[in-house]
Amino acid sequence: MAAEEQGAPLSGTRVVAIANGVAAAYAARMLCTLGAQVVLVEPPGGSPLRREPPFLPASGGELTQTSALFAYLAAGFESKVIDPRGAAGAASLAETLSAADILVDDTPVAGREALGLDPQATAARFPDLIHVSVLPFGSEGPKAEWKGTDLIVQHAGGEGNLLPNGLAVEMFPDRAPLKIGGYFGEMQGGVAAALGALSALWARGEVGGQAVDVSSQDAMLAVGAFAIQRLGDGSVEHRVERSFRYGGVIPCADGFVELLTLEQRQWEGLVELLGRPDWALAPTLADNIERSRRGPEINRHIREWASLRTADEIVTAGQRLNVPLARYKSPADILAGEQEWHRALFQKISVKGTGMLDVLVSPFHFDDEPLSLCGAPPELPAGKAVEAVS
Numbered sequence: 001m002a003a004e005e006q007g008a009p010l011s012g013t014r015v016v017a018i019a020n021g022v023a024a025a026y027a028a029r030m031l032c033t034l035g036a037q038v039v040l041v042e043p044p045g046g047s048p049l050r051r052e053p054p055f056l057p058a059s060g061g062e063l064t065q066t067s068a069l070f071a072y073l074a075a076g077f078e079s080k081v082i083d084p085r086g087a088a089g090a091a092s093l094a095e096t097l098s099a100a101d102i103l104v105d106d107t108p109v110a111g112r113e114a115l116g117l118d119p120q121a122t123a124a125r126f127p128d129l130i131h132v133s134v135l136p137f138g139s140e141g142p143k144a145e146w147k148g149t150d151l152i153v154q155h156a157g158g159e160g161n162l163l164p165n166g167l168a169v170e171m172f173p174d175r176a177p178l179k180i181g182g183y184f185g186e187m188q189g190g191v192a193a194a195l196g197a198l199s200a201l202w203a204r205g206e207v208g209g210q211a212v213d214v215s216s217q218d219a220m221l222a223v224g225a226f227a228i229q230r231l232g233d234g235s236v237e238h239r240v241e242r243s244f245r246y247g248g249v250i251p252c253a254d255g256f257v258e259l260l261t262l263e264q265r266q267w268e269g270l271v272e273l274l275g276r277p278d279w280a281l282a283p284t285l286a287d288n289i290e291r292s293r294r295g296p297e298i299n300r301h302i303r304e305w306a307s308l309r310t311a312d313e314i315v316t317a318g319q320r321l322n323v324p325l326a327r328y329k330s331p332a333d334i335l336a337g338e339q340e341w342h343r344a345l346f347q348k349i350s351v352k353g354t355g356m357l358d359v360l361v362s363p364f365h366f367d368d369e370p371l372s373l374c375g376a377p378p379e380l381p382a383g384k385a386v387e388a389v390s
Helices: 022-033 068-073 087-098 109-115 119-125 150-156 167-171 184-207 216-223 225-233 264-273 288-293 295-306 311-320 331-335 338-342
Strands: 014-018 037-042 055-057 063-067 078-081 102-105 130-135 211-215 248-252 255-259 325-327 346-351 355-360
Touching: 014 022, 022 037, 022 068, 022 102, 022 130, 022 184, 037 087, 055 068, 063 068, 068 355, 087 119, 102 184, 119 130, 119 211, 130 184, 150 184, 150 216, 167 248, 184 211, 184 216, 211 216, 216 225, 248 295, 255 311, 264 288, 264 311, 288 295, 311 325
Parallel strands: 014 037, 014 102, 037 078, 102 130, 130 211
Antiparallel strands: 055 063, 248 255, 255 325, 346 355
16 A cells, blocks of 8 residues: 555655665655655666666566665655756756755755755745755765765764674674675665654744755764763773673574663573573672673673574573563565564565565654555656666
């Protein structure tokens, strides 16, 4: 069922996305999932996101020219090919924006004025338009012109330097800093852009349209808020020290579980889960500070115990005792998960050339109800085929 048929929160809201990168596209994707009508303005030849690997397989196994990333980000969008560098294209873009409530834009700062997309120009021509700019380092300041891939955003936001940590750094102490898989940094920028758009939309009745400036680097910094807080007491967090004193990633007989006990009752549940061993019943371990001090020792005991049991066995027993833990799943496990489908995290979407795909809908529910996708990713209008991948 389409989002607007459900009376979704943004039904009737019109969004234009000029999205050459993941952050802007992800912001528009979240607004679309909330029920907004999203028009993706693409250059001749199609959005660069259409050419991002990996590509989806056809039913026969060969690869199509459909980017998996684009199919996910643009699910439910409409497509409109516009080249605003000419008079006809500029008029078409102006007409499209005149009907919009929100513009999500990642055009580089240096190219905005020529396209009439600088915030001052859009505010003058479309006073009720909410213009959301999302760039790697924002549109103002000394780094506004800097380029930034997801790798750069993650490391510029500090999180890359803190990975790997915990069990991974124990296993691979000489490994260089990593980044979180996928487009985590750019998606943090997209989350901030979507929230900025919603905030401005909320206030539009009182103040009119607004310009919202989002830096993906700043959004990424918020992920490492605890590390930033520690700067206040003179501590510089490092991946070698960044781990829970006990718990964290625990190897078991057939995989890994994540264990986190922050509260006294959770520790007591863990002791029960472990079978009330003598070492865990020591009076000194009733104190949380002492447990933190003896974290490596406690983890040795937990790992020895877990190595003889399966992940599902540990999780099932732990949940009965209110111990916060979960299994690390493969993508196939997640797609087949009973709980994931019960929560309506995925929706089947038909993608041309590939067939039915299970696509993640949204990272959140609204009013305790799952949201839905409006449809498949858009095809380019006739005669605007995607340029061949070299």
